[in-house]
Amino acid sequence: MDTYLQITSVIGVYVAGVVFVAGMAWRVYQWATTPKSPVRLGMFPKPATRGGRIAKMLKDTFIAPQSAAIEPRMWLFAMVFHVAALAAFIGHLRLVQEFPVLPSLLGEEGMNSFAGWAGGIAGVLMMVAVMYWIARRTFGPFKNLSVPEDYLLLALLFGIIIMGNHMRFFGHVHAAEYREWFQSLLLLKPHVPDAIRTSNVGWSLGTHMLFVNLFLIYFPFSKLVHAVGSLSANFVRSE
Template identity: 70%
Template sequence: METYLAITAIWGVYLTAVVFFVGMGVRVYQWATTPRSPVPLGMFPKPETKGARVAKMLKDTFLAPHSARIEPAMWIFAMAFHVAALGAFVGHGRLLAEFPVLPELLGEEGMNAFAAWSGSIAGSLMLVGVIYWIARRTFGPYKNLSVPEDYLLLALLLGVVVMGDHMRFIYGGTIHADTYREWFLSLLRLRPQIPEKILASNVGWSLGTHMLFTDLFLMYFPFSKLVHAIGAFSTNLTRSE
């Protein structure tokens, strides 16, 4: 287990960081140096004021109203997934430092219970969303439009979510954020180590596999079609001018 964790949860993390940030840097450079489209990309109907255009830009970027009108079922699952993913991302902030205020209000046991409930809900919603997308690509009319990359991305996402849920549902009552924080901060200090509490538990296999899928997903992200999630904001910003 220790070797597996060293590969996936230590050196794999460093390799992923290099590939991800270099890849995103290349992407941003490509976007910045791409000639401006001669075709106007304005909004229609275009709001009259700058404030209204900014509001519409934010609405189009984060709420995707066009998708809601065209395919409401997909929009519901997508919104549920993204809201849950945002919650999970915020929750992972505990790897850096404990949340302010909440621990004082809830106490240690209350904080662990809150993390268990919120993490379980977020993980379940994300799992439902990924399963829906897989089914949509496999059995629906979009099957004929799907390419291998679609299934690769969904497989990686499924691995990330399933193993994250496994850690939460199986080991969430015994291994808490402070243990994972010890591991993560050691990575940031460039003095990596796996806490004994993780090595002494089978959660190490879950953490290692969770990180394996996370590493692969993040390394592939800058070169995948999902990178449009970042480019969408700049596109809508251009439309709002």
């Protein structure tokens, strides 16, 4: 167990962090140095003002009406997934530092049950959305359009979420212990607290992090960079 956690939840996190930052820097450099198209790439209807263009970019990126019109069910699951992922991301910030105000407002018990409910709901919604995506590519007409990368990314996401949910629903490790581990990584003095190493979810944390690391390493080179590129791509659409 100690070796597994050392590889996945200490060394692996540093390797993934370096590859992710360097990979994203390389991506942004590539985008920035690609010559601008001499042809205008905008599509009608185009807003007349710059404010209108920015509003359209935000709408196209965060509401994606084009997707809703083409495949409404897929759009619904994508919305659910992204909102739940945002909630889970905000929850994960607790690993860096405890939230201000909330714990004193809710009390320790209240904070634990709020985190339990919010994290649990977000985790289940993300799991359902990814299961829908896997089914959509496995059984429907989209099977023919799917390439191995599509399944690989979904499998990584599924692994991350299942292991996160396992910790959330079956673990008894307190957020403070996870925070101690994560802060120790940030301070470059890594150590995994005994409460995690000896718990029933040490393996789940290790496997959560194994998938997270693979996901982060692959991210800059995968189609998921759309998360960063879609804003500028949508801006060009109204050029």
